[in-house]
Amino acid sequence: MSQTVDRALSILPLLAEGPASLEQVATRLDVHKSTALRLLRTLHDHGLVYRQQDQRYRLGARLFALAQQAVEALDIRGIAHPHLAALNERTGHTVHLAVYEQGEVVYIDKVESRYPVRMYSRIGRPVAITVAAVAKLLLADLPEPERRAVAEGLDYPRYTPRSTPDAAAFLAELARVRDQGWACDLGGHEESINCVGAPLHGPDGRVCAAMSVSAPNVVVTAEELLRLRPLILRTAEAIGAELSGVAGPSSRAAAPAAASPSVTKGATR
Amino acid sequence: MSQTVDRALSILPLLAEGPASLEQVATRLDVHKSTALRLLRTLHDHGLVYRQQDQRYRLGARLFALAQQAVEALDIRGIAHPHLAALNERTGHTVHLAVYEQGEVVYIDKVESRYPVRMYSRIGRPVAITVAAVAKLLLADLPEPERRAVAEGLDYPRYTPRSTPDAAAFLAELARVRDQGWACDLGGHEESINCVGAPLHGPDGRVCAAMSVSAPNVVVTAEELLRLRPLILRTAEAIGAELSGVAGPSSRAAAPAAASPSVTKGATR
DNA sequence: CGAGACGTTGCACAATATGCAACGGCCATT
DNA sequence: AATGGCCGTTGCATATTGTGCAACGTCTCG
Structure with a gap:
């Protein structure tokens, strides 16, 4: 598994909770600020992350566009x-x-x-x-x-x-x-x-x-x-x-512990 | 900008168009199959990508959960x-x-x-x-x-x-x-x-x-x-x-009104 | 005016991702 | 039933790529 990508993707659920500053992200990822910065920049270039005026990061529009396109x-x-x-x-x-x-x-x-x-x-x-x-x-x-x-x-x-x-x-x-x-x-x-x-x-x-x-x-x-x-x-x-698209018979280790099941309503029996 | 993450994220819009096989992904990314495999696996572990029975990849549930959470x-x-x-x-x-x-x-x-x-x-x-x-x-x-x-x-x-x-x-x-x-x-x-x-x-x-x-x-x-x-x-x-969350190269569908697309100010630098 | 916090940059190092080649399962063709 | 080709998967050697560090710039607050 790719460590770099793994770290970058771990940022998304983190930002889903609410806006976060560079340092907060770096701290929660347990990497140096410069590393977090580069990851965030890459996410930003792809539109998955958006930067507010106060320089904090949030999930970006592309995420919604992707989800919508996928549904269609x-x-x-x-x-x-x-x-x-x-x-x-x-x-x-x-x-x-x-x-x-x-x-x-x-x-x-x-x-x-x-x-x-x-x-x-x-x-x-x-x-x-x-x-x-x-x-x-x-x-x-x-x-x-x-x-x-x-x-x-x-x-x-x-x-x-x-x-x-x-x-x-x-x-x-x-x-x-x-x-x-x-x-x-x-x-x-x-x-x-x-x-x-x-x-x-x-x-x-x-x-x-x-x-x-x-x-x-x-x-x-x-x-x-x-x-x-x-x-x-x-x-x-x-x-x-x-x-x-819920994960099927694949249970890989080393995933971040926060991988909770879907938050969708209903089907949770 | 992180090349690895960049490649991984490039997979998402690709899959948004519809399911794709490992080789299709590798070809369109212009990387070797093994590389594409590792990237897809990482995306999969994070739930952003889902693997169908026919082994082709699709966008996964986590993407929707993230989008929803971000809206809330x-x-x-x-x-x-x-x-x-x-x-x-x-x-x-x-x-x-x-x-x-x-x-x-x-x-x-x-x-x-x-x-x-x-x-x-x-x-x-x-x-x-x-x-x-x-x-x-x-x-x-x-x-x-x-x-x-x-x-x-x-x-x-x-x-x-x-x-x-x-x-x-x-x-x-x-x-x-x-x-x-x-x-x-x-x-x-x-x-x-x-x-x-x-x-x-x-x-x-x-x-x-x-x-x-x-x-x-x-x-x-x-x-x-x-x-x-x-x-x-x-x-x-x-x-x-x-x-x-204004995105860079993503062209969002504008509202039905004849409103011209908003003029995004220069790159955030 | 100075101290501190935070984001940003350039760089040297080695950790990490990459491509290759070989393996193995599956399907369709002969 | 046998075989060839297709596609996903694995292990490994290489060097490309990401990493942490330290220093700098800017802004805010005391």
Whole structure:
């Protein structure tokens, strides 16, 4: 491991706590001022560190730009797909992946239980937003005012007697979903079809997608389907971990002791 | 400048474009594979880089955690205050700083006018949200559904004949404010008081605060006050730049307003 | 006006990063 | 099933590169 780079990178979490002077940095790194200066200069040249008027250092804009760019470059579908396929393999049921976009919830991937070749059949189509498990999960994570605004702007078609009847009922359901961290649709869209779904958390901790497992009553009862919940949640967490880029099976020694786990909300079970 | 660190940091923007293999990194850095490997390992140990199953590298979770932590540690008031004081010095008028929080807009700083006539406002107190320039600026940047939800949930007191009359008028005003990148309140709260305000953009590009200059008619006419607009906007940009940590060669996407990129003063030497 | 604190510079030394060459696993091709 | 090529990984000798030191400059405070 490169000592120089190691030291330089150790500066970042240090500055994340708040602005620090050259000497403070040097002291906490246990190196001489001149060394710290050169490291900080290099970080500065790359925009990762910014120098205030009072000459103290802070984290810089490039850091945010990088994080943002990385999120945008994230290929949710590509990363999730193997997991979804594995889940389909184990359960045999149809697996969906969906995202929220501009007031709509759309499927972006689907693994069909019996016809793997035709699994893109309905991708891109909007979901039955008032009843689908994935829709509930995605809407439940929106900020409160937006959530209410969307809910109140929707139609509530009575697909079945179990469909969500109105905005009030929908908002109550969203609150429940938000609390429990998973969602289901038991015959709310088509009488004989049930789904169980879980949220996918992105690097920033917010729900960036949702997945669900669907099966008709004739294959498994709702009860049996709900029994898959732990498995589904575990899959969702695994995908989330991969999206966020949490260290996998690599445990190298000699890392600075302060390497604490992510500070993102939610997924910390 | 430290060559080793320089090379290591050059990897980050490269990975921000998307996942890359060891060899791709080595090639683009123009170093040998073994060197690139060591650099990547160091980055990995610090969590800035994540290794996918296919062994390609991506930016890691720690980057997001750092960015988030840095935003939270930002002391908007502390950074803005000198600029606000300078603006007050030049204009002589009252300068306000405000943020949006949970459906309310509150003042978090204020530099009093040097004229005897002062206006009523207090730090920590909610702003007259339907008319104040800072409120318009902050609400105008909210996502559309939330903005509408908030606007429709408000009361519209007729402080004066020029007060915003209803939600429709308010939303129209917000749209205008959003487009033009500044806001004013001409006698909407108190008959004889005018304000001109500008938004403060945070590191993530969103409006994180707003500032305004206020003066009573008896001191300056509305026209004269509006003439201060360029100065106010420049101040707001300067604060924004400092909040973001101005970077050297990084070209940030500017706000949708036609505002030309800020002129960064010479290298800090 | 002087003392102290803090950031900055140039330099000599050796510690540290570098490139090389060889190894090993994996996949696709024959 | 065998083989060649691709890619990541390792150990090592070399000298490039980073390091600590001491002195200087500047600013603030007593």
